Amino acid sequence: MKTRIRFTILSVSFALLGAVIISAGVTSCKVPEAIAAKSGAQLWGENCNRCHNAPDPRTYSDDQWDAACEHMRQKAILTNAEIVKIKDFLKSAN
Amino acid sequence: MIAFQTLAMGIFGLFSFGVLKAQSDSTAQNPTPDPPPNKARGGSQKVLLAGKASAMWQSSEIKGSPSANSFNPIGLMLMPLVKINERLFLDAQIEVDANPDGGGASVNLNELIIYYRVAPAINLFAGNFSPKYGIFLGVLDDFTNRYATSPIGMGHGPQTQTGIGVQGGIQVGYSKLNYQLYVSNGPQLTVDSSGTNNGVLNYGNYTDNNKNKAVGGSIGFLPFSNSSLQVDLSGQYAGKTGDAGTAFENISSSSWAADLNYFHVFNPIMVRVLAEYNSTQTQNFNLYTDDSHTSLLVPQFNNLQTGWFAGATLRASGLKNAVLSNFELGGRVGSFTAPKDAMWGGNMVNQTTVCLTYWFTWKTPLNFAYDVYTQSGSPTQTAWVVRSIFFF
Numbered sequence: 001m002k003t004r005i006r007f008t009i010l011s012v013s014f015a016l017l018g019a020v021i022i023s024a025g026v027t028s029c030k031v032p033e034a035i036a037a038k039s040g041a042q043l044w045g046e047n048c049n050r051c052h053n054a055p056d057p058r059t060y061s062d063d064q065w066d067a068a069c070e071h072m073r074q075k076a077i078l079t080n081a082e083i084v085k086i087k088d089f090l091k092s093a094n
Numbered sequence: 095m096i097a098f099q100t101l102a103m104g105i106f107g108l109f110s111f112g113v114l115k116a117q118s119d120s121t122a123q124n125p126t127p128d129p130p131p132n133k134a135r136g137g138s139q140k141v142l143l144a145g146k147a148s149a150m151w152q153s154s155e156i157k158g159s160p161s162a163n164s165f166n167p168i169g170l171m172l173m174p175l176v177k178i179n180e181r182l183f184l185d186a187q188i189e190v191d192a193n194p195d196g197g198g199a200s201v202n203l204n205e206l207i208i209y210y211r212v213a214p215a216i217n218l219f220a221g222n223f224s225p226k227y228g229i230f231l232g233v234l235d236d237f238t239n240r241y242a243t244s245p246i247g248m249g250h251g252p253q254t255q256t257g258i259g260v261q262g263g264i265q266v267g268y269s270k271l272n273y274q275l276y277v278s279n280g281p282q283l284t285v286d287s288s289g290t291n292n293g294v295l296n297y298g299n300y301t302d303n304n305k306n307k308a309v310g311g312s313i314g315f316l317p318f319s320n321s322s323l324q325v326d327l328s329g330q331y332a333g334k335t336g337d338a339g340t341a342f343e344n345i346s347s348s349s350w351a352a353d354l355n356y357f358h359v360f361n362p363i364m365v366r367v368l369a370e371y372n373s374t375q376t377q378n379f380n381l382y383t384d385d386s387h388t389s390l391l392v393p394q395f396n397n398l399q400t401g402w403f404a405g406a407t408l409r410a411s412g413l414k415n416a417v418l419s420n421f422e423l424g425g426r427v428g429s430f431t432a433p434k435d436a437m438w439g440g441n442m443v444n445q446t447t448v449c450l451t452y453w454f455t456w457k458t459p460l461n462f463a464y465d466v467y468t469q470s471g472s473p474t475q476t477a478w479v480v481r482s483i484f485f486f
Contacts, residue, residue, distance in 0.1 A: 046321045052238045053456035066140035067175040070183040077272035079263040080214035
């Protein structure tokens with residue numbers, strides 16, 4: 001019974017999430033100005049530090065950052081806007 | 095004995111310190127004021143061979159028994175990351191572990207995932223992957239783990255498995271959402287007439303043992319605009335876990351987990367708080383030797399496993415002193431409850447951990463940890479652990 005309740009909650013949550021994704025896609029949900037204005041350096045500090053220390057931008061070459069950032073896009077499930085800005089910031093040190 | 099442990103720990107610590115210091119000093123002693131241009135060399139494929147080498151020294155003691163200590167495990171993991179083009183990406187993990195009994199090593203393909211980005215928030219993936227299940231496994235079980243050892247309550251639910259899925263991250267106003275949905279071969283039920291492992295689920299299967307597939311997913315919510323807090327809910331359901339055609343084929347299993355990850359800098363102190371609770375329930379079954387169900391080999395038990403942990407670390411990252419700012423102090427508590435009546439189960443085990451970490455670089459930690467395990471009806475077990483990781 002408990003299992004059924006848990007999975008009902010989980011199913012409802014996923015249904016709500018689906019609705020959010022669809023509505024976001026359909027209405028092109030506008031990103032607040034303060035969020036859109038965040039720099040790559042700010043996003044680097046906020047997102048990378050969540051799990052590990054923010055990486056030294058001098059660690060990798062541009063090509064290597066491309067691969068590393070794709071890895072983190074999937075590992076941390078970052079938004080596209082975030083990873084594009086963070087990658088540009090990391091490459092700027094080279 | 096305590097003196098020997100302290101000495102051994104000290105030697106290993108000094109060795110690790112020396113090697114790590116040499117690594118960090120090589121940058122300081124050979125400054126490159128005008129580094130060569132590190133730009134792209136052309137070509138559309140972008141490759142990074144990342145990975146890590148790790149070494150650990152452990153000394154454990156069960157109250158009333160002689161202590162044991164060893165340098166173990168020592169391992170190497172390679173992570174080929176290949177950005178094939180703007181949409182295709184390959185992510186793999188190949189682990190090489192030294193044989194604990196000496197001689198040779200074992201090589202395992204831990205992960206092999208191909209991603210295809212359909213749209214900014216829709217990424218398809220296929221392969222052998224670690225599902226988003228809780229906050230520890232697949233996220234904080236690496237150099238990101240500031241406690242050297244794993245929380246005892248983790249690793250008992252969904253682990254790396256083979257299948258396909260979709261995931262993505264979405265900005266919703268000032269908050270963010272991320273999601274993952276997948277279908278996989280799912281866990282395989284162990285049916286063991288000796289009872290030793292009867293009812294244990296095995297996730298590391300490349301080929302399925304029945305036609306049923308497990309479904310799972312997770313939802314992450316980051317309510318604050320600075321991404322300081324993330325809360326996740328994740329789960330997996332497998333309708334059939336037993337071998338096809340057997341009386342155990344229809345044994346189902348369900349798992350769910352809830353977790354939070356909080357990070358913030360209250361200058362000069364950096365605070366991290368982590369917590370997770372997880373639960374895996376596998377359907378009960380009797381194990382008989384015959385179809386008439388008269389000869390009972392292993393009686394059924396409530397096959398429920400639950401685990402949790404909560405921990406926090408402090409680091410004075412805002413200090414100007416380069417040495418002091420690299421220390422991070424952590425404390426963690428947790429427990430694991432296995433099925434009480436299973437031969438592989440027993441009473442709840444509690445774990446308390448304190449750990450001091452020194453960060454030589456952003457990805458090179460040296461951890462000194464002390465673990466205490468207590469279990470009703472069993473003697474207390476303690477362990478000193480020194481671990482170093484070179485992530486590259």
